[in-house]
Amino acid sequence: MPPYALEESPSKIGRLLDRMVFKDLRPREVNDLLKHADKLDVDVGVDFFGTRLSAPIYLGDMSFGALSGNPNIAIAKAATEEGVVAGIGEGGLHPEVAKYRNIVVQWASARFGMDMDLLRAGLAVNIKIGQGAKPGIGGHLPGRKVTKIIAELRKIPEGSDALSPAPHHDIYSIEDLAQRVKALRDLTGKPVLVKVAAVNKIMYVAVGVARSTAEGIIIDGAGAGTGATPISVRNHLGIPVDYAVPVVDRWLKDNGVRDGFLVVAGGMLYSASDIAKLIALGADMANIGTAALLSFGCIMCHSCHTGGCPTSLTNMIGARPDLDIEWASAALRRYLSALRLGLKAILYSLGMDSLKELVGRRDLLGLYYVDELVANTVGVDLIAEGEVAYYQDYVPQLPREMYEEGRAPITGMGGIVPGYTYPARRPLDLLRIEAAQVTHPSVDPYREEVDVRVLLAGVELDTPVVVPALERAAVMAGYGLGALIDGDGCPEPQYCLSRLPHRRVAPSRDLEPEDGVIVIDEALGGDAWLEEAVAALDEKARRAGMRERMVVIAAGRLFSGSDVYKLAALGADLVEPREPFELLARRPAPDYATKRRWYENTIMALTKELKLAMGAGGVTSYFHMVGNRDLLRSLDGRVATKLNVPVAGS
Secondary structure, eight states: OOSOSSOSSOOSSSOTGGGEEETTOOHHHHHHGGGGGGGSOOBOOEEETTEEESSSEEEOOOOBTTBOSHHHHHHHHHHHHHTOEEEOOSSOOOTTGGGOSSEEEEEOTTOTTOOHHHHTSSSEEEEEOOOTTSTTSOOEEOGGGOOHHHHHHHTSOTTOOEEOOSSOTTOSSHHHHHHHHHHHHHHHOSOEEEEEEOOTTHHHHHHHHHHTTOSEEEEEOTTOOOSOEEHHHHHHBSOOHHHHHHHHHHHHHHTTOOTTOEEEEESSOOSHHHHHHHHHHTOSEEEEOHHHHHHTTOOOOSOGGGTOOTTSSSSOTTOSSOOOHHHHHHHHHHHHHHHHHHHHHHHHHTTOSBGGGGTTOGGGEEEEEEOHHHHHHHTOEEEEEOOSOOBOOOOOOOOHIIIIIOSOOEEOOOOOOBTTTBOBSSGGGGEEEOOOOSSSOOOOTTTSOOBOOEEETTEEESOSBOEEOSSHHHHHHHHHTTOOEESSOOSSGGGBGGGSOEEEEOOOTTOOOOSEEEEEEGGGOOSSOHHHHHHHHHHHHHHTTOGGGEEEEEEESOOSHHHHHHHHHHTOSEEEEHHHHHHHHTSOOSSHHHHHHHHHHHHHHHHHHHHHHHHHTTOOBHHHHTTOGGGEEESSHHHHHHHTOOBTTO
């Protein structure tokens, strides 16, 4: 039995779901019903293409390889025995998982382990276009986890990285998707779902998927868990599921394609209350992943990609100890049963006999502690005004992968959306980056060219990342990699900002455009956010017809390649993310050569993070991205208004 079905009061921070209530329900009375919820005559089941499920739950797509085998079996076993459904993810079908009926197989971009036995298993086929933890980029199973059995199932060499392409190379449009949906349906005789990440323009994606004749869509929101993803992608791309579902439901209805079309949605869901609210927002089923793992031992240490999971859930196949399948399956079944009882209590309290009566009933919900822009976007009555954003000043940790290896740092699991489920350090964190999903193709920066060169005063810079001249090693590292140096000491003076005519100003909305180079430096103070000053100056220059004669450099407390992306989309030509370099400057090194290598690696890592974010949205040229605010959405209305960026879900 769950400890509660509804929270006692709305939260002032966190997800929209946490700030949302059923207006006419008293939580204490609903929670009292849990004592005899199993006897309530309420149907919380759902029809899944001819199979009656006991609850509207899809246990979401965790692959054999990302998980360590026994967890995959435990999930499939619990799903079948409890009467819900589980996705197997990409990477081949474990022979023990294949014994269970209530599974959905996945057709993903790499086609790992694909054969007819896999396609004909289970209840449906799921075409994976994207996922919430890494929208617009492909799957990533590190080579250390590709053991012998994984290699055999995926049909790849043992020990090699399993990198899925960002796009399906036979799906570059809705028309291509329609052909693939029809081919898979004809081949398997099964219904076809399409899994996508919740992105800024999710409404177009959903209508396109419905018109492709797919039987349903799985929408995976920002903050969703995964086995391995670049940190900068997880933290900055895509939108939360509670922003995505209302607009999808509304657009499907307006375009006449909602009836008979299954909407499964997830990303940071864990309770019966979450599921009920999400269904009231417009979903038919809830996709639950991380919470299922938590039910049998996950401690959220974010180390899934290392193969050294302390709870034996994501460790390398063959490592000991193995997870006990019977114990894990029983624990998951208890959790699923608790969700079902909570749903029964909520539906009964609403005076409903079946779950379908709740779908799309946004009128039953009330929203606390957000602004009118957000409330209007999700279509829920605003009861008490506030701000979505919450801030906390802290110094981020510089990942070792950046300065020692020159690569974008990788992490596992999810749950982190800055300013939403985790403190933001600045308004920029509340902006979410667009990613391509079906309606236009993503670009794979691991395999395809993404051009980030910038022309400045007749010099072609190889990266838009500006390097602060904190010490000689930083200057020479930046110069060697073709970056602009904020300072002096370059072997060729045209690479040093100090040698170029420029004006350095504090952030302000009152800045006026002018010919030449303007450095907006938040270290000088100012009466506006850095991001606000950049956006305002870019707009003024465009209205005056002089944007091409002006170069804007944004300098401040910025940390990642995604920060560079966001400042560029707001209107900066070049961006100086000072924090990684300042952290390196304070880090002792054994000699000059080591320190210079650290700086070089950090510049390369920041540029790779930028390329990942660009490729995820199908942007191949940095020049075409500068000042394109349509690539961004804000989780908070005040931030949206100040930066002239739409609210997520609009």
